[in-house]
Amino acid sequence: MGGDGSIESLTGSFLGPLQHLSGDGSADDKSLAALSIALMLNEGTLPEDLETSNAIHDALYAAMEEDDSIQINALMAIRGLTISSPIFPQATLHEQVRYLRTLTTDQSDNRITASAMAALCGYARLEEEVYRPVIQGLYDEDILEHALSLESRSEDVSIQVASMDCVAALVVNSLINFKPRALEANTTQKLADSLAKYAGRKGYEEVQVYRLLTLGVLIGGDEKGQEYMASSTSSIKCLMGYMRVHDDADVQILASDIFKVLSSKPHLKEQLSQSMRKVHESAS
Numbered sequence: 001m002g003g004d005g006s007i008e009s010l011t012g013s014f015l016g017p018l019q020h021l022s023g024d025g026s027a028d029d030k031s032l033a034a035l036s037i038a039l040m041l042n043e044g045t046l047p048e049d050l051e052t053s054n055a056i057h058d059a060l061y062a063a064m065e066e067d068d069s070i071q072i073n074a075l076m077a078i079r080g081l082t083i084s085s086p087i088f089p090q091a092t093l094h095e096q097v098r099y100l101r102t103l104t105t106d107q108s109d110n111r112i113t114a115s116a117m118a119a120l121c122g123y124a125r126l127e128e129e130v131y132r133p134v135i136q137g138l139y140d141e142d143i144l145e146h147a148l149s150l151e152s153r154s155e156d157v158s159i160q161v162a163s164m165d166c167v168a169a170l171v172v173n174s175l176i177n178f179k180p181r182a183l184e185a186n187t188t189q190k191l192a193d194s195l196a197k198y199a200g201r202k203g204y205e206e207v208q209v210y211r212l213l214t215l216g217v218l219i220g221g222d223e224k225g226q227e228y229m230a231s232s233t234s235s236i237k238c239l240m241g242y243m244r245v246h247d248d249a250d251v252q253i254l255a256s257d258i259f260k261v262l263s264s265k266p267h268l269k270e271q272l273s274q275s276m277r278k279v280h281e282s283a284s
Helices: 015-022 027-042 050-066 066-082 091-106 110-124 129-140 143-154 155-169 179-184 187-198 203-223 221-229 233-244 247-263 266-283
Strands: none
Touching: 015 027, 015 050, 027 066, 050 066, 050 091, 066 091, 066 110, 066 203, 091 110, 091 129, 091 143, 110 129, 110 143, 110 155, 110 187, 129 143, 143 155, 143 179, 143 187, 143 203, 155 203, 179 187, 179 203, 187 203, 187 221, 187 233, 203 221, 203 247, 221 233, 221 247, 221 266, 233 266, 247 266
16 A cells, blocks of 8 residues: 655655664564654654655555554554645555555454544545545545444444544535535434433543534534434433533533524424423432
8 A cells, every 4th residue: 555655865853763664674663663753743743845754654554554563553653644744645545544444443452443543533634625635535435424333333432532533523624525424424413312421421521522513513504403402301411511510611612502503493492491391300
């Protein structure tokens, strides 16, 4: 899956790790090289130029193809690369998106699943026109629906966070409109259920924010989702709880905005009032 570009002409701080990653060394050497790249990116060190960025990108995928023991560190580096440095869309990128998707289907190692989904999320955040082929790859490979499936099936926090981070990024991506597909997949209803299920559960605070963010994006244009949430006592209880008592002001605002959308719909007044009454009755 890697490219054919040579690294002989490259210079800079990434050259050493890149040479180890692309050379004939052991899997441990390559894994350490990938980790070194990930740490450098995390600390704010950027590739010197686009050629270096592309070479790192291709070498990481080539190394993973050779030995799956390198996957965790390589995926961390790919995620860091998509966040910190431009990656020019190459002919292999669609194939690489497909490869990452296959990694997320193997539930034997939650770390691999979460790391691969996090890498896909890095691609999902790219919005410059030059990255349209990458986003098209995410669209064609049904990454939105796949991430929603992972979010609902897995109890693992890291998988839920990566999956919901990806969904949240896709529904606001300006290159391709994912909202119609999100509505077709009943995303509002699914996330409303998950929001209520994990409300107050320790360790799930971050993923709850992504759920609220996504619901906030979709709820205004989703009549079926609006009706579902207004009629769901558990959803209304969750929103009311977040609005009243939460140590994160952003969470309060997000929950309040969703509730305002529901309360602004005259045809939902009866369902919403009934749900609120049930919430108050259960609390008394």
